[in-house]
Amino acid sequence: MxxxxxxxxxxxxxxxxxxxxxxxxxxxxxxxxxxxxxxxxxxxxxxxxxxxxxxxxxxxxxxxxxxxxxxxxxxxxxxxxxxxxxxxxxxxxxxxxxxxxxxxxxxxxxxxxxxxxxxxxxxQRFSAESILAKDYISKGELGDIYYGRAVYHRRRGIPGGSRSWFVDKKRSGGGALIDIGVHALDCAWWLMGTPKPVSVSGMAYGKFRHLGPKDSNFDVDDSAFALIKFANEATLILECSWALNLPGGSVIQIAGTKGGASMSPLKIYTEREGLQIDIDPEVPSTDAxxxxxxxxxxxxxxxxxxxxSSEHGVQLMQMLDGIYQSAATGKETRIR
Ligand SMILES: NC(=O)c1ccc[n+]([C@@H]2O[C@H](COP(=O)([O-])OP(=O)(O)OC[C@H]3O[C@@H](n4cnc5c(N)ncnc54)[C@H](O)[C@@H]3O)[C@@H](O)[C@H]2O)c1
CATH class of the missing domain: 3.40.50.720 (NAD(P)-binding Rossmann-like Domain)
Structure with missing residues (x-):
């Protein structure tokens, strides 16, 4: 070839x-x-x-x-x-x-x-942990998935220096949500099987704009929180921040009728013959x-x-747009 x-x-x-x-x-x-x-x-x-x-x-x-x-x-x-x-x-x-x-x-x-x-x-779809988690899910270890939680927090981590475009909505499209929230959202949504989003309810905050790059036009969110509902009746809770008075870190959790998965580190929660089992799979080292x-x-x-795919790109942007719209209107956003 x-x-x-x-x-x-x-x-x-x-x-x-x-x-x-x-x-x-x-x-x-x-x-x-x-x-x-x-x-x-x-x-x-x-x-x-x-x-x-x-x-x-x-x-x-x-x-x-x-x-x-x-x-x-x-x-x-x-x-x-x-x-x-x-x-x-x-x-x-x-x-x-x-x-x-x-x-x-x-x-x-x-x-x-x-x-x-x-x-x-x-x-994040290409990390060793995600690939392994997807493998467990594909084999049916989690059953029907109906809940996801996607968290990506930084305690203090607003992009700065010459990269002031990150905090200028015209050039970035948004703040913490569109920058790092999208990673957590996409990873959890992928593990859930990319169900079709139907509605979004969310809030976005700009509480730490005084910590942004000097002379920048800081008009985006530094944290955002949302609830997304899907056509298959699954729900996903999303939390993300560039600055928040809580510890930083990322957590992805998926739960289904037979088991659950949490990362990082990757852990599978399941049952064997009526007993609750926690599995700590060995994760190979790969470059995402x-x-x-x-x-x-x-x-x-x-x-x-x-x-x-390009279609996933459209649906991701629909969810992000929906969260910003819900934050601005105070109402749930329907996604068609
Ligand atoms: N996947 C990840 O983990 C990850 C991490 C960081 C950033 N990103 C994404 O990558 C993109 C770039 O982010 P970054 O942190 O590198 O930003 P950056 O501002 O640090 O760097 C962007 C680079 O593009 C160059 N550039 C800007 N306009 C240009 C133009 N018109 N023609 C040619 N070069 C141009 C700049 O000179 C600079 O070297 C963003 O969309 C960001 O969201 C992804």
Missing amino acids: KKTKVGIIGLGWPGRAHLKGYQASDKTSVVAVCDMNAELAQQQADENDVDAYTDHKKMLKEADLDAVSVCLPNFLHAPVSLDALRAGKHVLCEKPPALNAQEARKMAATAKSKKLTLMYALC FANQTAHFVDSIQRKKTPLV
């Missing part, structure tokens, strides 16, 4: 993690990198023996590429992914999928009409980013819908 030729757009920490992930695979070759910071682009190009660009449109036109990773600030996810899809390239786009569901729908429709793969980088980029390339090469 011919190697898939990839370019990376945006060379912050996630962009460099995608690069490393692709390089771990013999099915891929990275041929170009792009960042508006010319020094960073050149440094990464030299280190990896690839071409450097500072303009993604020039890279899409000149470099011999099959696919790109879009690792840019949130407001650039939709326009740059659309540029890449229109140029005939498969796209792996960082989280959150877009600023809102409307953008995500446009991205999905464009990928479909161009018959190209559009996948979102929700890397390398698993993620390998899955993207495999989906392209086998022409298969990726695990984090």
Whole structure:
């Protein structure tokens, strides 16, 4: 099979993690990198023996590429992914999928009409613990799943420094919810079997804006809490924060009619012959980013819908939009 030729757009920490992930695979070759910071682009190009660009449109036109990773600030996810899809390239786009569901729908429709793969980088699905938990669930160990809890708290962890776009709604789409809440939400929703969301009730707070980056336009949430209901009558409780007066940490819990799963660390709660049993599975060590980029390339090469599909991107954005709408109106948001 011919190697898939990839370019990376945006060379912050996630962009460099995608690069490393692709390089771990013999099915891929990275041929170009792009960042508006010319020094960073050149440094990464030299280190990896690839071409450097500072303009993604020039890279899409000149470099011999099959696919790109879009690792840019949130407001650039939709326009740059659309540029890449229109140029005939498969796209792996960082989280959150877009600023809102409307953008995500446009991205999905464009990928479909161009018959190209559009996948979102929700890397928690590719951690060793998630893969193992999903395995237990697929074997029926949990029975019918009807409850999920997704928690991602930072006691103090508002993005700062030069990355003030994170706290500016026009460029980020939202705060803690869209930035880290999306990771926890996606992971729990995935383990629950991605049921169709039907309604959302939530609140979002901005209580720590005085701790944000200097001279920033901090108009987003620093914490959010929500209850999501699904068409199969399952419910999911989501809690997330960049700043909260409680300990930081992440917890994903899923419960079904036969058993439950909790992580991290991964624990399975089940019953054998009427006895309650706790299982502590041995979790292999793997690199979630390398698993993620390998899955993207495999989906392209086998022409298969990726695990984090463009449709999942739309539904995730519908849930996030719904929480922000519910917080603003004080009412439950219905999702169609
Ligand atoms: N999956 C994860 O765990 C994870 C972790 C952190 C960030 N992210 C996501 O990755 C994305 C980028 O986040 P970040 O922390 O790297 O942000 P960042 O601001 O630190 O870096 C973004 C990079 O993109 C470059 N850039 C900005 N505009 C550009 C343009 N028009 N053309 C070319 N380059 C441009 C910047 O120079 C910078 O190097 C965000 O969407 C964020 O949500 C994901």
